Amino acid sequence: MLAIIGGSGLTQLSSLEIKRREVIRTPYGEPSGALTFGMLCDTPVVFLARHGYGHTIPPHQVNYRANLWALKEAKATEVVSVASVGGIRADFGPGVLVVPDQIIDYTWGRKSTYFEGTEEPVHHIDFTEPYDTRLRQRLLAAAAAAGQHAFDGGVYAATQGPRLETAAEVNRMERDGADLVGMTGMPEAALARELGLPYAALNVVANHAAGRSSSEHSIHFDSIEAVLQDAMIRVRCVLEQLCKV
Known part of the structure; x- marks a missing residue:
């Protein structure tokens, strides 16, 4: 089953025929919703809406471990992350x-692994290619197929947030x-890899980065919301087509 994590601009899928909602408890606390x-x-x-269905959870406080664990418990077999950058x-x-x-990870202090504590053995994952190639x-x-151009490849810089970056930091x-800067790509991608969940991202550029x-x-x-409203319509078309292929 495909899991979709929606970020800023995608708190719901309007074309999703909803069957049920379920709160899943995890050993790592509460998921975003x-x-x-x-x-x-x-x-x-x-x-799953990454920032909560009312968009109330900032990037550095998202419980990434609970989110991915809950999706795995729900029998998800692959994960697509949608995020604005x-x-x-x-x-x-x-x-x-x-x-x-x-990915380049500039975040700090986030719970970034399931393998920690005195009872857990050290566990290393291969993260050479952080996104699943087939997905x-x-x-x-x-x-x-949906008639939407998407660039193939780019280096995502994950920053701590919730503030945006300085021009010098972007330099x-x-x-x-x-090539891109966002706040939620890590540790989400690494946690998916630890759980054996194929993971890929569809990034929507909301604005030029600072200093550009x-x-x-x-x-x-004031212009970001309009950009995202238009772009998320196209994102939904891509996701719908993904379900057909």
Whole structure:
């Protein structure tokens, strides 16, 4: 069963034929909200709003471990993350869709593994390619079939939040090789890998990153909502097509 984690701009799937909602308890506390089970294009899907259904949980306080654990308990077999990001690369402007292929983690202090404590053995995962290759390709194929262009590849920089970045920080990330900047990609991707859940992301560029183009001197929040409203319509088309392929 496909699991979809919705970020800013995607707190619900309007085309999801809802069957039930279920609160799942985990050893790691409460998930961001109840899981919504339903059918999307005749395919079973479970949906979770990462920031809560009222968008009340900031990125650094999301219980990523509980979220992924709950999806695994719900019999999810793969996870697609939808998240809004800032575009660092010049051609990653507002409204662009990207299926990233790499991550740089700048977060700190987040609970980032299931294997910790004196009773747990040390556990290392291979994270050379943080996103599942097959699921990435299916996302790209779904975008093409839906008539939506999505860039194949990009380096996602995960920052702590909830504040946005300074121009100097974005300059540093660009020197490090980052193309996109967001706040929720880690430890979500690593936890999915620990649980053996294929994981891929569909990123929506909401704005140019700090110090870039129209964001050279400040981020214009008034335009972000309009960008996301339009982009999420296209994201839903991609997700619907993903359920058909």
